[in-house]
Amino acid sequence: MSMSSAIVPEVLLDKNYENWKVWLKSYLLGQGLWDIVDGSDANPVGAGLNAWRKNNGKALHAIQISCGSDMLTHIREIESAKDAWDRLASVHAHASGARKGFLEAELRACKQGTYTISEYARKVKDICDQLEAIGARKDNDTRVAIISENLRPEFDAMRVIVQKNKRTMEEAVSLFLQEEALLERHKLESNNEVKDMSNEAFFSTAHGSFRNRGRSRMRDDHIDTVSTKEQDDGDKKADNNEEALCVIMGQVNTADNQ
Known part of the structure; x- marks a missing residue:
């Protein structure tokens, strides 16, 4: 933010000359000093010289304290209020010409x-x-x-x-x-639709996977049941064979004793 002085809302910087000159001119007019600055009241010779010097000093001081430090360097050695005013206008014209070209180019290149x-x-x-x-x-x-x-x-x-x-x-x-x-809003709605479709596909795939997994488990249980039954049948056959062998051996031993 630009600093202010007791005379103008903002001191002179490199970007606010157009506003600054309006503020300061109004002040100088109100103080009866504008004729000194615009050259209407030229440096007299003779009796009016002291009064002119006094007013020139007041106008020059008003210009000086209304400048930022960078702008003050351009008029620091100047003793005439008119010369100081004209010098600042010249500095602004030179700077604004270069700055205008830069800003115009920036505006042409500006895209969303x-x-x-x-x-x-x-x-x-x-x-x-x-x-x-x-x-x-x-x-x-x-x-x-x-x-x-x-x-x-x-x-x-x-x-x-x-x-x-x-x-x-x-x-x-x-x-x-x-x-x-x-x-x-349209973009958000489209994204939500895509997300819903993705979720639906996911759950559909997942449901099929669970269903197939259930079927597989049922097949495994069936195989386990069949396997257990076959093992039981085998055990029963073995027991029967053992009993038959015992009967035959008993008959053989009886025959030998006789």
């Missing part, structure tokens, strides 16, 4: 990209405001055209509506914000 509508509109407004501060004003229609033409393709439909019907910058941004909210 990954910015939200709010972020993008704020960026465009900031650049336009900086241009206006150095005397290169961008009117409403120009600002609307800039923000409309460099939006992402999904805003094409709303762009046509905005360009067809003249809108203020605020109205255009409001419409684009509504379109952005609508697009976000």
Whole structure:
């Protein structure tokens, strides 16, 4: 934030000259010192010299204390209020010419990209405001055209509506914000539909897996049951064979004794 002085709301920096000169001129007019600064009251010779020097000193002091430290370096050695005023105007003209070219190029290259509508509109407004501060004003229609033409393709439909019907910058941004909210809602709904379909496919697959696993378990239980039955039958056959062998051996022993 710019520092203020007792004379102007903001001291002179490299970006606020247009506002600064209006504030300071109003002050100098009110103090009866503007004629010294604009050259109407030139440096006299003779009786009026002391009065002029006094007023020149007051005007020069007002200019000096209304400058930031960087701007003050340009007028530090100057003793005439008019010369100091003219020097600051010249510095501003030189700096603003270079700055204007830079800002114009930045504005032409400004695109929405990954910015939200709010972020993008704020960026465009900031650049336009900086241009206006150095005397290169961008009117409403120009600002609307800039923000409309460099939006992402999904805003094409709303762009046509905005360009067809003249809108203020605020109205255009409001419409684009509504379109952005609508697009976000559709995107969210689509994502939810995809997620629901994925969940449905997952549970369907899982259900089939559990069902097949149940069938497999039933088959395994059946095999186990069959295997146990066969083992029991085998054990019974073995016992019967053993009993038959004992009977035969008993008969053989009886025959031998006789």
